[in-house]
Amino acid sequence: MHYNQCILSLLIFLPLAGAAVLPFFPRKAESAAKGFAFVLALITFALSVPLFFLYSSSGAVWQFEVQKPWIQLMGQPALTYHIGLDGISLVMVLLTTFLSAVAILGSFAGIKDRQKEYYALMLLLESAMIGVFCALDLVLFYVFWEAMLIPMYFIIGMWGGQRRIYAAVKFFLYTMVGSLLMLVAILVMVWINFKTTGELTFDLPKLYVMHLTAAAQTLLFLAFALAFAIKVPMFPFHTWLPDAHVEAPTAGSVILAGLLLKMGTYGFLRFCLPLFPNASLHFAPLLVTLAIISIIYGALVALRQPDMKKLVAYTSVSHLGIAMLGIFVFTLEGLQGGVYQMISHGLATGALFLLVGMIYERRHTRQIADYGGIYSVMPKYGAVFIIITMASIGLPFLSGFVGEFLVFLGSWMRNPWYAVLGASTAVLSACYLLWMVQRVLHGPMTNEENKSLLDLSAREIAVLTPLAVGVIFFGVYPKPILERVEPSVLRIVQTVENARQASISPSVPSTESRRTHASPALAQSAEQPDQLEILHTR
């Protein structure tokens, strides 16, 4: 079969197959389990790389698309195995395969018991995540979405720290509440579509063009938005995150921060904006407000954390607030920035968690106060730490800046005050991260136990180098990502813009004005050339 046809399915099911094989490893050969898992993750990553080069920015809306009948309902092919990528999901899939491999390699020293179960769960998680980003059928999406929860629950609950059960249950219940509402919303949406068109389908591109009343949009939007806002997480739904991060093993935190949180922002991009553009417009002020609160609040709370992992966890609240701000200003630049921020945050925060984990493995403490002056004994560690910190602070020519700048630019176009408040992160992020650097790396060596700390091992360098190179490369040369994401983001912006035009247009009769519909552009690749024209004339 052709690469384009089978590659996505292969990416989804290869790690799954590995997860299925791993439990049959004999207990004695457990160390082989981790090597097997890593090699498999590496192969998956290697297989996914050509996607990036084969993806055509001027090509169809959904590429590498596959649609197979799955389950028939009422004589209609309601559920299909429909997968495909647009620019946004393309970069997210690559981030997933990359970070999964890194996280697995990063677990080698930290995970000592029940290794084969652990690595099986990691691979299962990878499958589910790739599935979420590829799925174009709502039921398929929901299956993958829920499937992600289970391995993560066990990874926190079994290999976590002291309060791992509390954290795992909190994580599970919190996200479950959101996703159940989302399930109800999916069913209602499909039902409404069935009533109006007579077609029973869970196919996302088909649903993109459905007609929804303003009231229906509002309710459905809220149900989806809650699920995603919890996942992001946005203030005030964020309190599960610090607990989950603190208790999760290092790789769990890497995946959680690097990828699972992105499911939230991705969800807004994939579902909320294109399906419910009017409701998105209606609730934009609320979501922008929450995003700005998240940015500032997350930063301030991070400032005072005595636990390094908790500190990094709160920085995620702040950094993803920036992504959310970019998404809900509905400008091309803002959305581009939001997507770029997701990628950059995945790399930088993933690396920060790995770095924290590496000294935790040496000293078994994450308290900032237990460190100080370790730069003098760990120069390589310190150098990487500072590079990653700077990427996270948003220093230009490192990845964080590209996303932040575009988000602030996009938000200034909507309302300058959004940018004024959002850009305060320039100061705040420097405060909380540099203060941590100062207390951990700098100063005199006060704690005797730190004197014997060993610098990075070869494996650790292998784990961190790709991330450090990544934050530099994508800071200096963002073009390959930006140009692939642009058409997909533009479609979303146009959908929202059309809805805005329709709702303010006085020529539309009053009864009709409440009935709005999404742009057919999303479903029909036939309109592609027109959009590109618009794109180039901008």
Add this chain to the structure above:
Amino acid sequence: MDFKYLWLIPLCPLIGVFINAFIGHLLPRKVSGAIASLAVLGSLIVSVMGLLHLLGLPEDQRVLHQSLFDWIATGAVHTQVAFVLDPLSAVMVCVVSGIGFLIHVYSMGYMAHDPRYPRFFAYMNLFTFAMLLLVLADNFLLMYVGWEGVALCSYLLIGFWFERPSAAAAGQKAFIVNRVGDWCFILGMLFIFVTFGSLTFQDVFAKVAAAPLAVPTVTMTIICLLLFAGATGKSAQIPLYVWLPDAMEGPTPVSALIHAATMVTAGVYMVARCHILFVHAPVALMVVAGIGAATALFAALIGLVQNDIKRVLAYSTVSQLGYMFMACGVGAFAAGIFHVMTHAFFKALLFLGSGSVIHAMHDEQDIRRMGGLSRWMPVTTWTFWIATLAIAGIPLFSGFISKDQILWYAFSSPLGGVVLWTVGVVTALLTAFYMARVTYKTFHGQPRMDEETQRHIHESPASMSIVLILLAVGAVFAGFLNMPEALMKIAPIGWLTHLFGASAETFSDFLAPSVGTQADVARALEMLHRQIVPTSHVWEMRLMGVTVVLSVLGIYAGYQMYVRKPGSAWSIARSAPWLYNLLLNKFYVDEFYKAVVVRPGMGLAYFLWRGIDVLVIDAIVNAVATIVGIFSHLFRGLQTGYVRNYAAGMVLGAIVVIWVLTR
């Protein structure tokens, strides 16, 4: 022929960074330092070639442009990594790489015994790279890369001896204070983009020049004020100057690099680069001039009483930068940039001279424990004196010429006036005095250090002394590049100037295509209905006479107070202890910021965490879980497992349903 090598200017030090960062520890020390120095020398050579190439072009074509690749390009944004060499950036790259090269050479001797030698040079090269990027950038966003890059490097280098808590704290302070300015700078860039649809200098400035009144003056003013707020951070002006005096925690060559060649001049450069925006926002220009003048005076006052040799020099930098902004604020951008250049020579000389002293004195920096060093360190002493005379404004030294131009424009420009001029002149007097104080207390009078230290005092090695001498030559003669017309009438000066191949105001004329002339400023102001005051050479000479007298007086007062009657300064201080303490404690500004910004901020953060996050939000989450738990506990009682109970329930339910339906 086109000049295609602009990209080499920043690339050379970048290669140096990579070599020293990755294999520096494998190389012998001398090689590692030499590679770093050669890298900067490479930039210097290419820069000078570029400058010569520009000089060979007709005046209106002196712009070289080179694009490398697209950087952030999506939607309406299209920024490139692209360089531009025009008279302004040509001067800047030559100053940065020239002074930077000398500082690198000096560092090879100064840092010889430091265990982190290659790392030091990697940082120094990165610093030079960032600064070269800043001045070569052809758009705001790329300039911002350099802008932040120098902040990063200052952070790394000020905190180079990070084991010292004060050094680590100073580095952090420098970065965070700079970031406050950068916040405004980013917003300024965003506003520019939204207003003009581009971030490229050429596009933005061309739009303003083509239709100066198309953009409301309010918009222009806000843009300029935001940009200038960024400059107050980078160039250490009120209210964000507080990081610079602490920056002396870094090794002394770093101070020289920060104060002379890189970083602090960035703000002045940026304002000069954006001169066309500023002249269309007279209110912003007035703010620039006002802040500049206020900073000049304020820092000079603090400098009067400080006892740490580097701290005095740091405040003198803040003060001199104030002059530069004063120049920009009255529309004399070329004069501001000229002062950047002359200041680079004498300030690098002062810092490196103080480095020699500190080196000889075994890390002693307190001038109260120095004195009489001239007998051991002749080269350092006399080069330091040259720099002192230059900064004090003694005629024909470079500082005299650049400073007097600024003062003259401060007086005569339509934006200036007597007030600005008076502040400038008083500052000149103070400068002469405190520099004389430092020089006399360090090099003359009775030695006040202990015997043990005295025995080890020695002149610095040749690699360091030669650098001092070269810088001294610049500090003396750089002024001849921009001799005011009024002085050219005096025959020997005119003759000497021609000997240097220059004529009246050569430097300003060369810069004119980049930063405009006074006539341009006047035209822009006329459009905004401002009065232009006619000026004359007679007045220029008279005012110059006043400043010269005051400068000499300042030095003489220093001589009287610190050499002839060493106790007199102390008795003056005792006569007004509150004033002395106010100055000694730097007007308590650090304490003020701590009380008004840092403490409340930290308190708020703690409250948000403990008060809101834990006690409200998470408490609600846990309460919901508990309530659900209680209910499930209650309802669990219903799940008895007995069929008869379930049957009874069903019957009851059915009755209720029937009752509801038939009601």
